[in-house]
Amino acid sequence: MFAHSAVRIARTSALFALLVGLPAELLAQRVPHLGTGTPVRVLAPALADTLLIGKVKVSFAADTLVLLPSANTSAINVPHAAIVRLEVNRRRSRWLEGFVLGGGIGAASLYFAASRDTSCDMVCGAGQAVGALAGGVLGGLLGAAVGSEIKTGPDRWKPIRLRSTP
Known part of the structure; x- marks a missing residue:
């Protein structure tokens, strides 16, 4: 009980000192x-x-x-x-459009790259899914970064x- 009160007093004192000390x-x-x-x-x-x-x-x-x-x-x-x-x-930013477009291109690219692997056994489907997921995330992030820099529309x-x- 006493420790809780001491912590509260210390926190309140620190906050007060910070506010008073602001330039x-x-x-x-x-x-x-x-x-x-x-x-x-x-x-x-x-x-x-x-x-x-x-x-x-x-x-x-x-x-x-x-x-x-x-x-x-x-x-x-x-x-x-x-x-x-x-x-x-x-002005309006195009980050969402960039995310969707980049994610789609990245997912499709790595999905098809994983499906071209001829040395797979029974885990080819999992490799394609992981490739599509990784490509979608990376492509989406890159697309969002590019899209955020594209400003369109009137001022x-x-x-x-x-x-x-x-």
Whole structure:
């Protein structure tokens, strides 16, 4: 009974220390963390009259979003305080289609490769099944990886909610 209470007190104390010890800069972030290469549209009237369109060059900066514009120009430093609106492009990925197509091709390929083995006895069916299963899994994973990189359809810009600074 006493040990359980001591563990709970220690856990609560550790959690409290962690929360109090978080850097204020992280808690006061106005713009959420965006991955490097994420396509964004930024409205910052203090810097430009139009939307700035490009990709995130630096994924994490304390008070600045480093944007690489679509045109072949140098990077733009956009202070978080200047950002009025931020949108992220979320085009449709084809990972599921890639998984199904790659899995089918992989399963068929290794099934037929296993069936061409002329030295089998009574376990040929099991070898074909294992080959089809392995080919399906490997082909599916490879297909999903390729399909996830294929983005199709129109641009779908999703607004990102900006946090208010204290």
